[in-house]
Amino acid sequence: MRTLFNYLIFPGFLFSACVGLIACWIDRKVTARIQWRVGPPWYQNFVDIVKLLGKETIVPAGAKITFLLSPVLGLLSTILVATILGVTVRLPLESFIGDLIVVLYLLIIPAISIIIGAFSSRNPLASIGASREMKLVLGYELPFILAITVIIIKSAGSIQIGSILNHQINFGSNLASFSGMLAFLVAIICMQAKLGFAPFDMSESEQEIMGGVFIEYSGLPLAIFKLTKAILLYTMPLLLIILFWAKNLTILASIGKYIAILVIIILIKNTNPRLRIDQAIRFFWGPVTSLAIIAIALALFGL
Amino acid sequence: MDLKLKALTKSLWVFHAACSPCNNCDIEILDLLTPRYDVERFGIALVGSVRHADVLLVTGVPNYKTKEILKTLYSQAPQPCLVVAVGNCACGRMMFKDSYNSPCAVDELVPVSAYIPGCPPKPEAMIAGVVKLIQKVRGKK
Numbered sequence: 001m002r003t004l005f006n007y008l009i010f011p012g013f014l015f016s017a018c019v020g021l022i023a024c025w026i027d028r029k030v031t032a033r034i035q036w037r038v039g040p041p042w043y044q045n046f047v048d049i050v051k052l053l054g055k056e057t058i059v060p061a062g063a064k065i066t067f068l069l070s071p072v073l074g075l076l077s078t079i080l081v082a083t084i085l086g087v088t089v090r091l092p093l094e095s096f097i098g099d100l101i102v103v104l105y106l107l108i109i110p111a112i113s114i115i116i117g118a119f120s121s122r123n124p125l126a127s128i129g130a131s132r133e134m135k136l137v138l139g140y141e142l143p144f145i146l147a148i149t150v151i152i153i154k155s156a157g158s159i160q161i162g163s164i165l166n167h168q169i170n171f172g173s174n175l176a177s178f179s180g181m182l183a184f185l186v187a188i189i190c191m192q193a194k195l196g197f198a199p200f201d202m203s204e205s206e207q208e209i210m211g212g213v214f215i216e217y218s219g220l221p222l223a224i225f226k227l228t229k230a231i232l233l234y235t236m237p238l239l240l241i242i243l244f245w246a247k248n249l250t251i252l253a254s255i256g257k258y259i260a261i262l263v264i265i266i267l268i269k270n271t272n273p274r275l276r277i278d279q280a281i282r283f284f285w286g287p288v289t290s291l292a293i294i295a296i297a298l299a300l301f302g303l
Numbered sequence: 304m305d306l307k308l309k310a311l312t313k314s315l316w317v318f319h320a321a322c323s324p325c326n327n328c329d330i331e332i333l334d335l336l337t338p339r340y341d342v343e344r345f346g347i348a349l350v351g352s353v354r355h356a357d358v359l360l361v362t363g364v365p366n367y368k369t370k371e372i373l374k375t376l377y378s379q380a381p382q383p384c385l386v387v388a389v390g391n392c393a394c395g396r397m398m399f400k401d402s403y404n405s406p407c408a409v410d411e412l413v414p415v416s417a418y419i420p421g422c423p424p425k426p427e428a429m430i431a432g433v434v435k436l437i438q439k440v441r442g443k444k
């Protein structure tokens with residue numbers, strides 16, 4: 001019963017969806033202000049979701065069953081991540097050993113569900129988008145996991161989010177050291193790609209491939225994808241806060257940290273043009289991975 | 304008024320279907336997204352795929368090629384989908400009426416819900432047209 005409540009209402013679906021949609025609004029509003037516009041009202045993203053629920057759902061001819069299943073798969077796994085993280089923040093002792101690994105796996109599933117959905121829609125442009133997304137996943141997963149390895153090294157080899165939290169509460173944030181700072185930088189860049197924001201939004205670029213992976217989606221499945229992205233926009237910064245910046249996690253401090261990271265994401269998004277996919281992979285496997293390796297070396301020396 | 308229509312009128316996603324216009328209308332449409340007019344205030348956004356669209360914005364006179372494409376586009380859009388004809392060309396073919404390359408007008412192909420005349424119409428006129436369209440959609444219920 002409590003698990004169900006956790007999953008569906010408080011740190012899970014309802015709460016994270018509301019926070020995520022409001023974060024999406026902050027994104028649109030700040031973007032608009034940067035471009036000297038006014039921007040939409042705060043309930044805009046909720047209205048968008050309700051509207052999409054009321055639209056017709058079109059399934060393209062010859063699409064497989066995975067076309068409709070994959071959005072649900074992505075949404076379920078993102079909610080699970082939001083629940084695990086939310087419960088851990090409230091009660092760090094309730095986490096189980098190895099939940100960091102589980103979270104890492106679950107965070108790849110939304111990308112995989114997007115890829116499966118796009119491929120099963122039998123649209124050539126969606127296929128291009130999906131293949132880009134696939135290469136991007138290969139690109140950013142390596143430095144992201146290396147950055148998290150830094151955290152594991154720094155918190156004495158623990159792979160339990162609760163004990164990583166406790167370690168930081170006792171010995172200060174990971175961000176306060178050189179290796180932690182480098183790893184944080186790497187993680188922010190990887191998060192940008194995980195969220196599919198510019199400069200790494202080549203998989204759904206509206207201008208060249210018309211929405212790319214989402215081109216055939218309409219109505220309910222599109223709403224689910226939008227919701228998944230919104231919840232990811234809540235969970236990814238939360239994960240970074242927990243791993244890197246968890247010295248002081250009172251409600252006010254966490255909200256402040258969350259908004260700070262959100263604004264960093266939005267500023268990166270608005271000041272960079274879209275990269276080509278080959279440039280992105282070279283960027284991730286070259287400079288970003290080297291930064292992550294330097295961070296690991298520093299962490300091993302205890303810096 | 305039911306929630307579905309209310310949400311629809313608060314978040315119109317627009318797909319821009321250019322049926323061989325002279326491009327002036329399209330430039331004026333893009334003006335709507337600039338800081339001066341900023342229709343994102345009302346939830347109006349330009350989308351890349353017709354599957355996401357609520358409004359099909361048609362400019363120009365259909366010719367033999369774009370005629371078929373426009374019909375396909377309309378059938379691909381999820382219902383409820385509104386069609387807005389922007390510019391004199393799309394409203395009534397204007398001086399291209401007797402052209403050898405102009406088989407029919409836009410409203411003979413797809414059901415048009417709002418006409419915005421002008422060559423090209425001013426952005427203010429387009430906003431007025433969209434407001435009338437929204438009133439029409441809401442009034443129907």
Ligand code: SF4
Binds near residue numbers: 327363392393
């Ligand atoms: S209405 Fe005028 S401006 Fe618009 S496409 Fe036709 S000729 Fe061009």
